[in-house]
Amino acid sequence: xxxxxxxxxxxxxxxxxxxxxxxxxxxxxxxxxxxxxxxxxxxxxxxxxxxxxxxxxxxxxxxxxxxxxxxxxxxxxxxxxxxxxxxxxxxxxxxxxxxxxxxxxxxxxxxxxxxxxxxxxxxxxxxxxxxxxxxxxxxxxxxxxxxxxxxxxxxxxxxxxxxxxxxxxxxxxxxxxxxxxxxxxxxxxxxxxxxxxxxxxxxxxxxxxxxxxxxxxxxxxxxxxxxxxxxxxxxxxxxxxxxxxxxxxxxxxxxxxxxxxxxxxxxxxxxxxxxxxxxxxxxxxxxxxxxxxxxxxxxxxxxxxxxxxxx
Amino acid sequence: xxxxxxxxxxxxxxxxxxxxxxxxxxxxxxxxxxxxxxxxxxxxxxxxxxxxxxxxxxxxxxxxxxxxxxxxxxxxxxxxxxxxxxxxxxxxxxxxxxxxxxxxxxxxxxxxxxxxxxxxxxxxxxxxxxxxxxxxxxxxxxxxxxxxxxxxxxxxxxxxxxxxxxxxxxxxxxxxxxxxxxxxxxxxxxxxxxxxxxxxxxxxxxxxxxxxxxxxxxxxxxxxxxxxxxxxxxxxxxxxxxxxxxxxxxxxxxxxxxxxxxxxxxxxxxxxxxxxxxxxxxxxxxxxxxxxxxxxxxxxxxxxxxxxxxx
Numbered sequence: 001x002x003x004x005x006x007x008x009x010x011x012x013x014x015x016x017x018x019x020x021x022x023x024x025x026x027x028x029x030x031x032x033x034x035x036x037x038x039x040x041x042x043x044x045x046x047x048x049x050x051x052x053x054x055x056x057x058x059x060x061x062x063x064x065x066x067x068x069x070x071x072x073x074x075x076x077x078x079x080x081x082x083x084x085x086x087x088x089x090x091x092x093x094x095x096x097x098x099x100x101x102x103x104x105x106x107x108x109x110x111x112x113x114x115x116x117x118x119x120x121x122x123x124x125x126x127x128x129x130x131x132x133x134x135x136x137x138x139x140x141x142x143x144x145x146x147x148x149x150x151x152x153x154x155x156x157x158x159x160x161x162x163x164x165x166x167x168x169x170x171x172x173x174x175x176x177x178x179x180x181x182x183x184x185x186x187x188x189x190x191x192x193x194x195x196x197x198x199x200x201x202x203x204x205x206x207x208x209x210x211x212x213x214x215x216x217x218x219x220x221x222x223x224x225x226x227x228x229x230x231x232x233x234x235x236x237x238x239x240x241x242x243x244x245x246x247x248x249x250x251x252x253x254x255x256x257x258x259x260x261x262x263x264x265x266x267x268x269x270x271x272x273x274x275x276x277x278x279x280x281x282x283x284x285x286x287x288x289x290x291x292x293x294x295x296x297x298x299x300x301x302x303x304x305x306x307x308x309x310x311x
Numbered sequence: 312x313x314x315x316x317x318x319x320x321x322x323x324x325x326x327x328x329x330x331x332x333x334x335x336x337x338x339x340x341x342x343x344x345x346x347x348x349x350x351x352x353x354x355x356x357x358x359x360x361x362x363x364x365x366x367x368x369x370x371x372x373x374x375x376x377x378x379x380x381x382x383x384x385x386x387x388x389x390x391x392x393x394x395x396x397x398x399x400x401x402x403x404x405x406x407x408x409x410x411x412x413x414x415x416x417x418x419x420x421x422x423x424x425x426x427x428x429x430x431x432x433x434x435x436x437x438x439x440x441x442x443x444x445x446x447x448x449x450x451x452x453x454x455x456x457x458x459x460x461x462x463x464x465x466x467x468x469x470x471x472x473x474x475x476x477x478x479x480x481x482x483x484x485x486x487x488x489x490x491x492x493x494x495x496x497x498x499x500x501x502x503x504x505x506x507x508x509x510x511x512x513x514x515x516x517x518x519x520x521x522x523x524x525x526x527x528x529x530x531x532x533x534x535x536x537x538x539x540x541x542x543x544x545x546x547x548x549x550x551x552x553x554x555x556x557x558x559x560x561x562x563x564x565x566x567x568x569x570x571x572x573x574x575x576x577x578x579x580x581x582x583x584x585x586x587x588x589x590x591x592x593x594x595x596x597x598x599x600x601x602x603x604x605x606x607x608x609x610x611x612x613x614x615x616x617x618x619x620x621x622x
Binding site: 071075080081091095105 | 351352353378381382384385386387388389391392393394401402403404405406407409410412413416428431432
């Protein structure tokens with residue numbers, strides 16, 4: 001079994017390649033839920049949905065999130081009712097939020113809900129939220145403390161970042177199966193996701209970082225930072241705000257206590273020595289994933305590095 | 312102030328005429344909520360929405376319910392998740408259910424929610440649910456006890472009706488403003504709605520029937536039964552199931568203790584004597600509402616009967 005730690009779009013792109021390289025049912029994805037947010041009484045899990053839609057093959061490939069060919073009439077009507085509609089929820093997408101909220105209100109845990117939704121979408125890969133407890137990634141900015149989605153989507157990441165707070169993290173336990181999956185994995189992949197608010201949040205859950213340190217499997221990461229900037233998203237602003245060097249090296253430092261291998265982009269080959277001085281073996285390739293071939297190639301490299309090429 | 316008791320489509324058509332005859336802000340509509348149903352955790356009020364959408368001018372005029380030019384992508388996705396989707400909820404319509412459910416969960420009463428939604432839609436007419444308490448119209452059939460919408464929409468009114476039960480009616484009180492509106496009305500109109508499961512449900516709320524009997528205003532009804540059959544809906548099956556004659560006379564009998572005037576269709580002029588023997592004065596006209604002109608003409612007649620033509 002391969003275990004992947006994942007955030008949103010970047011991770012989803014990589015995972016699309018991964019399930020083309022190894023059988024999808026041999027992959028377990030542990031997903032960040034720190035971006036989860038309630039809007040209009042609906043429980044929304046942005047990263048879980050991106051991963052789920054992508055693996056199910058129904059994601060909007062242009063945007064990287066939401067469902068393909070979706071309409072936005074419900075949201076338009078919510079706007080007519082005078083509500084804020086900065087978080088773009090499509091009509092098909094809305095069904096996910098309605099059904100998830102319905103199941104959660106019936107007392108099901110988020111991990112059980114994800115299992116039900118995944119099964120209905122024909123997903124063979126195991127998707128587990130990092131926790132069934134509520135954790136909210138809050139961004140401390142000059143304009144006050146903002147929910148991550150409010151910082152990113154509503155305010156378009158324009159506020160100066162002063163810090164990051166994982167609200168509720170002290171009481172959050174890993175969801176059932178998370179620690180077991182890590183401890184029993186044949187290989188572990190840290191997807192090219194935001195190291196602060198995606199992977200960083202997962203790592204902050206009690207017991208997960210320790211499990212990665214103790215896991216017998218080899219752990220390979222893919223740098224989300226290429227040439228000093230993230231492929232997508234506000235990782236640079238967040239890293240800078242926390243005083244972290246915005247580079248593949250900066251990311252490697254964050255993972256140094258458990259990472260065995262790190263895949264960085266060709267443009268960052270000048271960082272090899274610095275990263276390897278952390279005790280992490282570096283592999284260099286083109287990490288930009290445009291086509292399915294790009295994704296498959298990158299996934300194949302990651303899988304071969306952790307010695308599972310013939311799984 | 313004119314007060315109208317209303318169910319769904321038939322009432323909505325009449326009310327569209329009424330607000331063209333008298334200023335919309337001079338009309339108060341008391342609406343049946345016995346058809347309200349929870350689906351996927353969303354609180355749905357079919358009659359309230361039909362009335363609201365019609366008065367707001369956004370109703371789907373062909374169907375008589377839902378919002379014009381709506382799509383059904385959310386429902387389609389709920390079907391993908393394996394849920395029953397016999398109750399057709401459009402994407403724009405879904406926004407109403409999401410927002411209403413959100414407000415109800417915050418502790419607002421249904422009547423407060425209706426006020427908020429109406430205001431956002433620019434409605435000047437006062438719309439009040441018959442009660443803020445939960446009443447469910449249940450149909451006793453050979454196939455068991457069914458929620459009215461299940462009987463009507465899911466099973467297409469094909470089950471033999473044995474009886475009707477207003478679940479929760481004992482504890483239901485009229486919503487704030489209902490009794491006041493009736494007692495202080497200048498004229499009262501019983502819309503051409505189902506006399507059993509629309510008007511009948513409203514009349515079963517403690518205090519409403521008594522208020523109609525005591526009201527100083529004249530009360531005029533419009534028969535929903537024309538030539539022995541309803542214009543729309545299952546009124547004939549329900550009336551027959553309860554042993555009520557399926558005719559304008561049968562409806563008049565149900566309202567005899569408070570009705571002053573009854574407007575019946577030309578095709579039913581042979582019923583005049585029988586209805587008038589109940590102490591109800593009958594007016595005969597073409598009651599079929601196809602065009603706005605039809606609606607306005609019928610509304611004008613009703614208004615003139617209760618002596619409010621110059622309001």
